[in-house]
Amino acid sequence: MTDKPDIEGYSGPAGGWGSVKAVENILREEEVTVLGSEILMKQNRPNGFMCVSCSWAKPADPHTFEFCENGAKATAWEVTSKTTTPEFFAEHTVAELRSWSDHALEEHGRLTDPLRYDAQSDRYVPVSWAEAFRDIGAELKTLAPESVVFYTSGRASLEASYMYQLFGRMYGSNNFPDSSNMCHESTSVALPEVIGVPVGTVLLDDFDKTDCIFFFGHNTTTNAPRMLHPLQRAAKRDVPIVTFNPLRERGLERFTNPQSPKEMLTPGSTRISTQYHQVKTGGDIAAIVGICKAVIEADDEAKSSGQARILDTAFIDEHTHGFEDFAKSCRAQNWDDLEAASGLDRHAIMSAATVYMNAKSVIANYGMGITQHRHGVETVKMIVNLLLLRGNIGRSGAGISPVRGHSNVQGQRTVGITEKVKLAPNDKLKELYGFEPPQEDGLTTVDACQGILEGSVKAFVSLGGNFARAAPERSLMEPAWQKMRLSVQIATKLNRTHLLPADKTYLLPCLGRIDIDQQATGPQAVSMEDSTACIHGSRGQRTPVSDNLLSEPKIVAEMAKATLAPNPQVDWDGWVGDYGLVRDKIEATYPQYFRDFNQRLFEPGGFPRPLPARERKWTTPPGKANFTVPQSLSNRVEEEPEIFQLMTLRADGQFNTTIYNEDDRFRGVYKGRTVVFMNPEDMKAREFDEGETVVLETDADDGVVRELGGLQVVAYNIPTKCIAAYYPECNVLVPLWHYAEGSKVPASKSVPVRVRREAVST
Template sequence: MTDTRDLPKEAGPSGGWGSLRGIAEVFGSASPEMGALDTLRRQNKPGGFMCSSCAWPKPANYHHFEFCENGAKRTLWETTRDRCTPAFWEDHTVAELRDWADHDLEKTGRLTAPLRYDAATDRYVEVGWDEAYADIAATLKRLDPKSVVFYASGHAGLEASYLYALLARLYGNNNLPQSSNMCHETTSVGLQKVIGSPVGTIIWDDLYDTDCFFFFGQNPGTNSPRFLHPLKDAKERGAKIVTFNPIREQGLVSFVDPQSPYAMATGAEVTISDQYHQVRAGGDVAAMLGISKAVVEADDDAAQSGAPRVMDWEFIEEHTTGIDAFLEVCRNTSWSEVERESGLTEGELRNAAQVYMEARAVIGVYGMGLTQHAHGGLNVAMLANLLMLRGNIGKPGAGMCPVRGHSNVQGQRTVGIAEKAKLVPMDKLRELFDFDPPTEDGLHIVDAVQGLFAGSVKATISLGGNLVRAVPDMDRMETAWAAQELTVMVSTKLNRSHLFPGKTAYILPCRARAEKDAQATGDQAISIEDSFSMIHGSIGNREPASEQLRSEVGIVCDLGRALIGSRPRLDWDAWQGDYSLIRDLIEATYPDDFRDFNGRLHEPGGFWRVIPARKRVWQTESGKAVFTAPDRLNSVSYEDRADLFRLVTLRSNDQFNTTIYGYSDRFRGIEGTRDVLLMNEADMADLGLARDEKAALVSEEADGRHRRLGGLAVIPYEIPRGTVASYYPECNVLISIEHHDKISKTPASKSIPVRIERDGARP
């Protein structure tokens, strides 16, 4: 057992005054405009705007303040008074800015005018919108459509996303990779395979009907803090929460409700997890098999004694296939194998299984701790196996709950941003717009990056995002990105990707979601889809940061006019002037999902896009939910070795994806830096490493390329032996683009094989 006396101490529970201090620090750093607090008051409420941070649902019965620490930081960050005007480039070159930290780039403020890169001066210069569109269109017309990528970050609303996907197909390709390729594509592919639905199965009411949550690799304290309120409520009514995570995340340890005056005055904490199991990185398959093994053993004993069965055999026999092969693996796998691969004891896993068996309804919650592995698809299937043993899919208070990141990442897929042609109703597009859409599959983000490295991808249009920083193989990516014929980025602030411009490069500044979107027919609403497949309307109320900013819908329509032109059934002007017309098109294309779209747009709590698996309709090949017999007990793709560690990438509570708000990770006791390596003290002793000594990580990827990240201060931490942790996106330099999930190509960022070297003199 690790001696924790000298480990970094968390600054206390999640929520509470720590959360308010975190918001206050970003408030001071971001220098938001007047009225920012009123904007926060309207956040995630009917008639207000939907948070542009995570995709956590927006309840119909909302709190007075329906935003969390991360959501507040995101809004304050975008409503800053700081401006990055064209004059900024009079004093700075692109090459100079490559030495700036990501945080400092964004601190320059909101972009105010369209910019074109001038290679002669190594600066961006202001350009007129029409000139930019004409040049972009002329370049795209010279290129083979197969060589052009249309990327979307998961932020843009359904209206812009639908038209963006249409634009790519009118141009001639399905090269529509999206941020889900890097996080929950494992869910989209893995869940579809086993339950016939590519998204989660629960709705808001299930959070209050359940009596048990099982968490795997998801951290609500940092990634979806509003989740902590229903978890607190669940604990107060007696529900159980069991957590599996290599890192002890404070959001799943204890919580002080910032909405409660009593809790804020007294510091009253709610203990969140009844059991917290620090599973070895990549060991979730074994952990879930161990729990399942205990359930199967209990069911076998009940069958022999004539006691009530433990497994839900009525559900299994009516709704599933593959149970016999799975039971064989459960019975034949030894506890010693399970313990070795999971890093947990038989007793710990039996304790978790006991909670599971006593629960009436169980929700399985997971995040990228399950999806971002070389066998992440098996992780997802194993969680489905565990839930199906007791019929915990398709009944009130139970089901699969993948927690999504970007605010509309799920919705963009729903309305056509997909590289797989079979996911899009091409016949509907043909009928609505009188053209023959391409039927050849397009490029996944992994394919796109490989195409950049090979030189076959010549141009990228990026609707939001920071791809150079977000994807693996960052050093190679910087070189390949700049070699393109054209890069076009729709952005609100500067980021790392702007600093590696293509031969022709444009930055097109857009409005933030909290800002008014005035068009020909008045102020417009947009819509988003949350993690529970609920559709919400969103209306901004702030004045745009610059008169020159255009909406995401407006930019897509302008590009459409320039590149495709107007046709009898392509009315870019009308769509740009009235977004309700775009929603009519979405409804016509997806009538089952978007019935009466405009009529239901502002329904409190959103309206539900029906998920068949929740109704126990299994759209699989067999017409039933599928038990998966695991052929391995871990989710990594390499052999263990004495000098090899499994690296887990982390996000600080002071960041959102690649956006770094500051340098305070109070939950982990890390302040003022992101250059750290968290290690078990026993592992440090084995390597002779001292606290604060500088170390380097060297990746052990199979392609033979040398990848190294140095200058990391070693910090002793409560973490399983053989597992180490450091921050994303800095660690992307260590990951090969080939290191990804086998069925979905999701980069395997949660079990990177690394060696550890000293990186300088001892402190």
């Protein structure tokens, strides 16, 4: 057993000297103290590069240091001077590397040369680019297109993503699962049904115009730290910020801005949330229903007494559909039921409702704490219901704001990375390139996993990411993965998925976004879309660590050329030589979104993608925004005494599956991740001591044993019957069938588990 993590606690704010020290440490550890410092000054700045970490918006007028602690970690991680060469693989078998931690695998450094897996020696061995592409193309030609999955992580540029989806569709496949399927697909399903667009309506400027902000299920501290800047400005304007989250996350409590000498040299910090409600895991629907009930009943009273109305009745009458059914449902709710389902008392819910009723313009932010639940789609719709009551969509300083994760995960969908035929630009692709795109829906992430388990998926091509580690059902997925015929992994660093070789496996090292991308017409720029649906250009800044790296567009083009029959309407080589030509094709495919794309590429603050809902134009079947009636009050499992709801967490020292270090400063956990956070009352009731080692076991009756042991119990401020532990380690506990209804997002924020003492070995 590994040494137990150190539990020390942390009382400081987000930001401050802790962030400064963390940035210094990562630059030193990645051996880029000078280079990294220079490059960080170009991060999220005009003619610089977009952060490779989160997708938060880049302002038109950037700060002196327009990066956060996690953004600096991501940059140092990519520009590291450490390399993982063919010599490294000659010294280590794949079996040996499986014993390494996730952190150690990636921390070893950037991949430098293309490799193929050799089963006889159990090692990756060098392969020429030409041979790799020839073999990959030959394998793909032998397989049925519907048996091949084309996966994308959230980092690939718009240009690479567009080329990738074109390659896949010309090949004959609509199997384009991506990281959206694992996180915000609940958003992409819910929002079109209620407001007619699949993304949020808020722009960065709205945060300076709002007079109230609500947060649901999002840890801004680690998942989008630059968001703390507009939140701090709002807090200093005395804008109320109301937060609903099971855990008290430090960045939504208080923040010291590392860019402010005054704040850094004084002991104070800025209060962020004015109200912080620790809702039960999955209890957000009940909390929001309670707020809506309070607002509607206050309006009923105002109407009966001749007072000014609380609801925006003019907006509701002109712009919405279904209000009366929704209002009737809210009035009928019982406060005892709402309290039980939410874990909040009536007074707390009424306090939040009062703030909402007193505000003219309200922004509602939410994250994966909302979307990764069985009722994630319904919960997103409930947030929209709340906003519609007082006309808070399509108005300055107001709107719905899903805070996305990876830096271009939203943009990839915009340019065609989707498994849904109705969302693919098939008519345009046929017109531009003269082929018949496939007309059957492809595989989601959950579907792809099921196909791998059943053997119907024969090949997996991955444009970035660490799919096998990010996906649920790990104990079944890992052995099944190795039964596939072909695995192609396009990556910058070694990760866990690469250690699960299929019959034929190729590891293709690519340029990162921060690398200078030199092509036939000179250094290239790429583009991506942020959480606010604004498009930005990005230009590489550092010399690549190896002369044998290829860009993602180049790799996609070469695979396509090796697999597909020549098409005179697709100039793969020309596109690779000049990414501006790819942007011209993106504009031709999506003229409504990308007008004058090349000319606007480096527009300060990015150029916003037109969204009808921002103008109160509703592209829904009734032509209006839709109120919807929730079918369930909560995501609760059955009320059994020994069942807990597990929610998975990211630590301060990680982003998605990338583990920068094994500390979680804000939760006071150091030198390890094998912990489970538990309410002290629950510990006392089960006679668990602080630091005792336990096993989590998923509560399911499907015959599959899902366990994770060696977890140290940590007393924590979390609602009773709720526990938390780290992702991706806990994915072994998430059944494949445990997903959000309507979106198939793995419901890893509410997994029913039992907790037992770990047997002591003798």
